[in-house]
Amino acid sequence: MPHAEADLIQTLQDAARPLSGASHDYDELLERIGDARFVLIGEASHGTHEFYRERARLTRRLIEERGFTAVAVEADWPDAYRVNRYVRGQSEDGSAEEALEDFQRFPKWMWRNEDVHHFVEWLRGHNGRHPGAEAGFYGLDLYSLHRSMRAVVEYLDTVDPEAAARARKRYACFDHFGENPQAYGYATEYGNREPCEDAAVTQLLELQRREAEPSRGPLGEDEHFYAEQNARLAINAENYYRAMFRGRDESWNIRDSHMAETLEALVEHGEGQGRRPKIVVWAHNSHLGDARASEMGWLRGELNLGQLTRERWPEETFIIGQSTHHGTVTAAGDWGEPARTGRVRPGLPGSLEDVLHQVGGDFWLDLRSPDVADGLRDERLQRFIGVIYRPETERWSHYVHTRPAEMYDALLHFDETSAVVPLDATAGDEAEEVADTFPFGQ
Known part of the structure; x- marks a missing residue:
């Protein structure tokens, strides 16, 4: 040595x-x-x-x-x-x-x-x-693009059915591509399909303009925060899946920037509730x-x-x-x-x-x-x-x-x-929201 x-x-x-x-x-x-x-x-x-x-x-x-x-x-x-x-x-x-x-x-x-x-x-x-x-x-x-859009609509159904109808109409832009967000990314980058970014941004802005209202859900104002984060995620996920076809570095940066934004949102939400996060x-x-x-x-x-x-x-x-x-x-x-x-x-x-x-x-x-x-x-x-x-x-x-x-x-x-022990006998399977990963699955 x-x-x-x-x-x-x-x-x-x-x-x-x-x-x-x-x-x-x-x-x-x-x-x-x-x-x-x-x-x-x-x-x-x-x-x-x-x-x-x-x-x-x-x-x-x-x-x-x-x-x-x-x-x-x-x-x-x-x-x-x-x-x-x-x-x-x-x-x-x-x-x-x-x-x-x-x-x-x-x-x-x-x-x-x-x-x-x-x-x-x-x-x-x-x-x-x-x-x-x-x-x-x-x-x-940010991989939960479709589930997060559904969560926004479900929240609005409980507090404002008219707003929920507007959200459905906006998010319907994504319906042309099915449940695979990679298909959306490919079609909007190479297939002459218009991206749905504006619809997702408009939906977030409408949610942000609403005051946090009492919800029929169990958490009150936390339900509004939950929905707003899902709407923000839809914007960043939309951008992420398009960026996958422009380069791995760009998509990686979008993903980690989203994580940082979410962390900051948690801090702001906690401070708004009178706690020091x-x-x-x-x-x-x-x-x-x-x-x-x-x-x-x-x-x-x-x-x-x-x-x-x-x-x-x-x-x-x-x-x-x-x-x-x-x-x-x-x-x-x-x-x-x-x-x-x-x-x-x-x-x-x-x-x-x-x-x-x-x-x-x-x-x-x-x-x-x-x-x-x-x-x-x-x-x-x-x-x-x-x-x-x-x-x-x-x-x-x-x-x-x-x-x-x-x-x-x-x-x-x-x-x-030693290897972690899964709760499920087989733990591969569902790949509804497909990820871009570096190096190999991180």
Whole structure:
């Protein structure tokens, strides 16, 4: 081993804080988080049990001890809002599994898994014990184009049938293309079809002009907020599916910008209700690790949610990445295929995963510590596994050059990890809203 690499390993071993499952594991990390209002907790794959488990452990402490008011996740807005109603005791769902039933789009296992199920039940129990200080559960993503349009119409049916009729007429523009938004994107980019952007924008503006009215639904003014977010999502999703045919970089930026807009809307909504929002964000490392410190940013001009959150709230944002060296993962071989358990290959020599493996064991690192930051500021390969894992082309499919100490404020490493357990026996399937993904399903 080169002398410099040996020095780095020693530095990291001295700085590593063990993760043993003990109740005090994250005491020092909570101190480092301090007064941050936005704690972004990433993951190196969408199918690793330890990432979900530890993210939930840390989130529970942030809610219980630091007064965090919401969990915002890389999931579709309407699906997650059903969970939000459940954890607030404002739905007819009888269990967390029922509340998670709207997650039917591929990849189901990403949110319909045992770890999320346990956290949702915990959150409902916590909220029941703390009336007036409940924490919500929200989705940040934009794939639910048709479901979100339907949700806008359904809301208006309860408060203003005439407005609902106008919304149906506007959204009928999308009916020419069926339920596949990729067909819409292709037809409007190449098939001489006029885009439906103006209709979607007009609908949002009409909703915004309305005061939040009492609703026949269970949440009152929250129902108006829910509908308005669905209308905003329809605009951004329409733009996203057209951008897919103009270039991957553009569509990626539209998607992460939408996530940032949704996060900001949650903040504004919470402040309007007289609360000071403090939000935990759950998403992939590729969305939360600052894109300016990876070739996503410096080569492709891509931005992401982590970058945008740091730029909007620079003193109040704390980003945590997660990593593994080897183990198993729940993933698909291609988009829409059933979930399967696959073996994660050991990290490539010289990669971030390889370096952390040499440190040994499970631990977390404070990347704001000067010695650690100096050691992990240089470019290294870092692995990103989404919902698709292709080990046969792993170097090109899943590794990206990054500067880890600039991407994250802290890093959790679990040397050997295991596959997340889906709630469904088969978890591939429905692909109603088709996604453009990079790298492979993030």
